Amino acid sequence: MxxxxxxxxxxxxxxxxxxxxxxxxxxxxxxxxxxxxxxxxxxxxxxxxxxxxxxxxxxxxxxxxxxxxxxxxxxxxxxxxxxxxxxxxxxxxxxxxxxxxxxxxxxxxxxxxxxxxxxxxxxxxxxxxxxSPIAIAYKVDGVSDLTLDAKSIAGIFSGKITKWNDDEIAALNDGVDLPSSNITVVHRSDDSGTTQNFSEYVAANAPDVWTEEPSQTFPFQVGDSAKGTSGVASAMQGASNAITYIDDSGAGDLDKAKLMVGDKATELSAEGAAQVVADSDVASGREENDLAISIDRKDTAEGAWPLVLVSxxxxxxxxxxxxxxxxxxxxxxxxxxxxxxxxxxxxxxxxxxxxxxxxxxxxxxxxxx
CATH class of the missing domain: 3.40.190.10 (Periplasmic binding protein-like II)
Known part of the structure; x- marks a missing residue:
């Protein structure tokens, strides 16, 4: 495809x-x-x-x-x-x-x-x-260029990484003046397919850090929660030094982190999301007209954005x-x-x-x- x-x-x-x-x-x-x-x-x-x-x-x-x-x-x-x-x-x-x-x-x-x-x-x-690509959207004082990988994302959203200038984040962002501020995590409060797709990505790529099974319910007691894409976007607007995962359609003017895909810092794009879906297969064992996609969360092709949702x-x-x-x-x-x-x-x-x-x-x- x-x-x-x-x-x-x-x-x-x-x-x-x-x-x-x-x-x-x-x-x-x-x-x-x-x-x-x-x-x-x-x-x-x-x-x-x-x-x-x-x-x-x-x-x-x-x-x-x-x-x-x-x-x-x-x-x-x-x-x-x-x-x-x-x-x-x-x-x-x-x-x-x-x-x-x-x-x-x-x-x-x-x-x-x-x-x-x-x-x-x-x-x-x-x-x-x-x-659609899922954005890792952030609002951090003095930071407009940020790169994260699956391990650091898993660490942040599981509560294991709590400061913006954590060594793990700093190692991915040479030359970026990261504040010592606490990280405010914003996640979905409802039973969310976006959470399912997000958790599939971190579980596949950072299983030692994200120890929970992929789920439509956010599994960790960390940060603030809000219902729906619009609720998360609204919560981010009122927060400081905050980060969330959100469908790109709702990210608005929030900054979006680059994602380490293989050994390259990759910018979010719909083309990259589409490429991953094209590289993936229809799930086996479904009815003839059921087209559930088994997304390749470890796709490292040039420009790929494996943090993608198929709705x-x-x-x-x-x-x-x-x-x-x-x-x-x-x-x-x-x-x-x-x-x-x-x-x-x-x-x-x-x-x-x-x-x-x-x-x-x-x-x-x-x-x-």
Missing amino acids: NIKRIGSVAAIAIAGAVVLSSCAANEDNAGSNSSSSSSTGDMSSLSGTLTGSGSSAQQTAEATWAAGFQEQASGVTVNYTPDGSGAGRENFMSGAADFAGSDAALKDEELSGEFKNCAADSKGIDIPVYI YAIACQEYEDKDKADLVKAYLGYVVSEDAQKAAATEAKSAALSSELSEKAAAAVASIK
């Missing part, structure tokens, strides 16, 4: 739930950068309401997709609330949401459970819709309600289209799906009944 990065502009600022009626979409989002044409066909006859819940990392992308979709399906209202990946999966499984956005694929124990909106014997499937739309393979299936299928068909992916890449600073992954995602969407 070869995922191409589209140029980015400032992300849409969204404080709460994404709730877009067709009129609002047409009047207020005319500049959403989505084309009026897509590969999903005529959707003008569709009507109804779609409810999505989950990933706060997807928040800006979901607003962009909803606007573009509703230009083509004016009878459909798309509601999306950024409750966090874990809550989104719970809401989908309980029937409170028609689809979920999640920065982590369904777990085996979830797949063995009940999906209220799905037809009998049908389960949820994971469809990749959003690829999914989770839908029923077969819905109990045929009309709802038609709406989900139409919306997600638009989401994985070239137009929608380019629009999200522009607004959310994400990487558009590669043509290969887009084709696989489109085939998975087409299989929804």
